[in-house]
Amino acid sequence: MRSRFMKRLQWLFALVGIAGIVASLILPFSGGGMGASIGPDDPVRGKMYFLAGDVNVHIAVRQGGPISFYVFDWNDSMEMVRTNSLANVSPIWSRENITDYEGVIATPALGLYSFIVRSLTNESGSFHVDISRRLPQSHIFMPSVCVTAFGVVLGVLARVQTRRKPEP
């Protein structure tokens, strides 16, 4: 009975963990990227994404002067929208005064993040940001690997227990 319970737990952890690993490997990225015109009338543009790991970004100014690029977590995003200002918030990642940038943004946890572009000049311009997930998405992948490993360890323990049982 006990061995059957262990077997159930083993399968439960292993299969749920594998489901998480597969999800982290093929997580789609909807609406990947943003591009818009930016000018003196609307100097700040933003978009919000759900992230479960690091992302690759390629920021390019197509027309006009340099821009600043910020990434905020949910709480700071809401504070920014509430106060209509970037003064009282601290980004988790930022690059100031850029015209072309390619790199990786590391996210501290699962969640919603806003990607904000701010024009630094008074002239009109346009920009494009390509965003893609770095697979596997670490904030899902690592916990799933741990859950799978726990399932495997339970399986091994159940096997050892069964072998130690004396023959009736």
Add this chain to the structure above:
Amino acid sequence: MSYRIPLIEGLLAVVTFIAAMSMSAILITTMNFQMDIGDPLYNGTERVRLLEQIIDQCATTSYALALDISWAFFIVLIPLFFAFTFARWFEDTTLRTVLSYPVSRTALLAVKIVMSVAVISLPALLVPLFLIIALLPAGACVNLLGLFSISVVISIALISSTSMLISVILRSASATAVAGILLWAILSYLVSLPDLPTRLLMLCSPTKIVANYALGLYSEMAYSEVILMLLGSCGLLVLLVLVGVMVFRRVEV
């Protein structure tokens, strides 16, 4: 009975996977926002409220999608579950042994259906909800949660009771599995058609109907109609269980 196929665990893994995928597919470009720095009429509180409404809508949509996609797996896994845990009892004479104890057939059937509905419904309802709570910001809520919960329980009970009925009639694991999957595959195909051949088909798939209602696909349907449809599904469920009990009481083991 030996424990060979981890169907319940597999079902939970499938639900987890589907919930994760439907979460990621939802949070998309609708979260565009533009700030109007220097605008004296800017109302930040109103904009935050609007963004929170979008998040609530995202939570509802992802929950509806997770349940809707899970339905496609339930119609395969639940008949399999009943084929291996009940119809097989007829083949290997386990049922004869069980019924040699003072256990009524009605009680046995009722316990089988109630427990399977509880065991399958709980992960189906709780895993996507847990993911929404874990992934979306605090305060995000799923609209129509009560309606979703009732519809999932009724849907799983409907598949379980038909699988039970097929098991009792066919008394063979493989035949139950094939007939159950075929029946529900045909019914789900008919329900998914844009023009339903008959509105009565809606009674077979309450989860799909409530999910489509939450997604806004039935713009002409009123809330009271959804409640009526759920009541109709309950009636169908009671009828199926009664027929199942009557057949099981007469069947030779």
